[in-house]
Every structure is written in structure tokens, then in C-alpha cells.
Amino acid sequence: MRRQLVAGNWKMNASSEMTGSLLTGVLENLPADRDIAVFPPFPYITQAVAETAGTPVMVGAQNVAAEESGAFTGEVSAAMLADIGCSMALVGHSERRALYGERDYDVLVKVRQLMANGITAVVCVGETIEQRKAVREESVVSEQLSLLIAELSNADWEKIIIAYEPVWAIGTGETATPEQAQAMHAFIRSELKKVSDTVAEKTRILYGGSVKAASAAELFSQPDIDGGLVGGASLDAAEFTAICRA
Numbered sequence: 117m118r119r120q121l122v123a124g125n126w127k128m129n130a131s132s133e134m135t136g137s138l139l140t141g142v143l144e145n146l147p148a149d150r151d152i153a154v155f156p157p158f159p160y161i162t163q164a165v166a167e168t169a170g171t172p173v174m175v176g177a178q179n180v181a182a183e184e185s186g187a188f189t190g191e192v193s194a195a196m197l198a199d200i201g202c203s204m205a206l207v208g209h210s211e212r213r214a215l216y217g218e219r220d221y222d223v224l225v226k227v228r229q230l231m232a233n234g235i236t237a238v239v240c241v242g243e244t245i246e247q248r249k250a251v252r253e254e255s256v257v258s259e260q261l262s263l264l265i266a267e268l269s270n271a272d273w274e275k276i277i278i279a280y281e282p283v284w285a286i287g288t289g290e291t292a293t294p295e296q297a298q299a300m301h302a303f304i305r306s307e308l309k310k311v312s313d314t315v316a317e318k319t320r321i322l323y324g325g326s327v328k329a330a331s332a333a334e335l336f337s338q339p340d341i342d343g344g345l346v347g348g349a350s351l352d353a354a355e356f357t358a359i360c361r362a
């Protein structure tokens with residue numbers, strides 16, 4: 117049985133005060149039957165780790181360097197993330213793919229860095245609206261997963277979560293219908309069978325893209341949807357809490 121996870125991606129939004137008040141709100145209303153994670157910007161990770169210490173809330177990073185260490189100005193390594201208490205990191209978010217040129221190979225290399233440091237990778241995949249209109253959504257997502265499927269072992273997959281985030285639904289207010297999301301999640305699960313039936317059965321697949329409290333319950337009740345990756349709505353403690361409990 118897969119345990120559901122609701123994760124909040126704060127993107128480049130935070131301050132010390134906001135980190136404190138958001139986490140206070142989340143901690144006051146934690147659901148018992150679900151995992152909860154937050155992904156603050158780098159400067160607020162240490163604060164978030166301290167404020168969630170002794171609670172079930174996990175803290176993750178929004179990105180990680182592809183390299184181990186050295187002359188890579190501005191980069192943050194997986195070892196550093198582990199050192200400050202991060203247990204998860206996003207990889208291949210569509211904003212990183214579109215704005216910073218992150219490719220599937222970079223995603224694989226970053227996943228390997230995270231694994232070497234015991235950090236769970238939340239790998240984001242998803243098609244653009246043009247690709248969906250051309251009925252290419254499955255082939256696009258299949259391609260985004262293919263290197264991971266080819267290169268990673270069964271044991272590696274214990275440290276991977278997939279987030280299906282259709283690009284056309286991210287930050288747009290337009291959510292995939294539960295049927296559209298379920299169909300893609302079932303497809304992703306069938307792709308994971310190429311690794312093994314166990315990996316297909318055990319890997320958590322989150323949905324992301326304009327999830328709100330009003331849409332969360334129906335999305336999360338689909339058989340292959342194991343929770344959500346929430347952007348904008350995770351910046352409002354009451355809304356995020358309602359999603360966490362949906």
C-alpha cells in the first residue's frame with residue numbers, strides 16, 4: 117500500500133517570517149494518515165528543518181547540483197543538502213527544464229547525486245499544451261522517464277517519487293481533470309513495469325498543476341494518484357492544510 121504524500125513547492129517565494137508562519141499553520145493541522153513535505157528556497161531550508169524538528173514534516177530542496185563539489189559557483193551539492201537535514205529534492209521541474217535548460221540526462225545525474233547522499237528525488241515530468249494537443253503526452257512523458265528506467269536499479273527506485281505535472285496546468289489555474297491525471301498516472305505506472313512489477317506497484321506518483329483544496333480530494337482518490345505536488349496553493353497555510361487533509 118502506497119502512503120500518500122502532499123508536498124509544497126514554495127518556488128522563489130519566502131522570507132524568514134513567512135517560513136515561520138507557514139510552518140506553524142501546517143504543523144497545527146497535520147493529517148495522521150499522509151506524509152507532508154515542504155520545499156522552501158535554499159536560504160530557508162535550515163530554518164524549516166529546525167522548525168519541523170521532531171515532527172513528521174519533511175523538508176526538501178527545489179534543485180541540486182549535478183556535480184559533487186568544487187568550482188561551481190552558485191551551485192548547492194547533494195552532500196550539503198544532506199548535511200543541513202534535507203530528506204528530499206525536486207529534480208527536473210518544468211520551470212528548470214524550460215528556463216534553465218535542464219535535460220533528461222541532467223535529471224539522471226542529479227538523481228544519482230541525491231541517491232549517493234541518501235536523499236529522495238522527486239522527479240517531475242509532464243507535457244506542454246502543444247504536445248497534448250498533438251496527442252503526444254504519453255510519448256513525451258515516456259521519453260522523460262526512459263533514462264531513469266534504463267539506468268537505475270530496483271533498489272534506486274526506493275528513493276524516487278515521480279511527480280506528473282502537465283506544464284499547461286502549472287500556475288495557470290487550469291487543473292487536469294481527475295480522468296486525465298489518472299490516465300497519465302496509470303501510463304507512468306505501466307512504464308515503471310519495465311523496471312519491475314514491484315517498482316511499478318511501490319513507486320509513488322504525485323499529481324501537480326494548480327491543485328487547490330476544492331480539486332484535491334477527487335484527484336487524490338484516483339487509484340494511481342498518490343498525493344500532490346502543490347505550488348501556489350502551498351503558500352497559503354489554510355489552503356495547503358486543507359489540501360493535505362483532502
Ligand code: PEP
Nearest residue numbers: 286287324325326347348
Ligand atoms: C509546481 O510548481 O510544482 C506546481 C504544481 O505549481 P502550481 O500548483 O502553482 O500549479
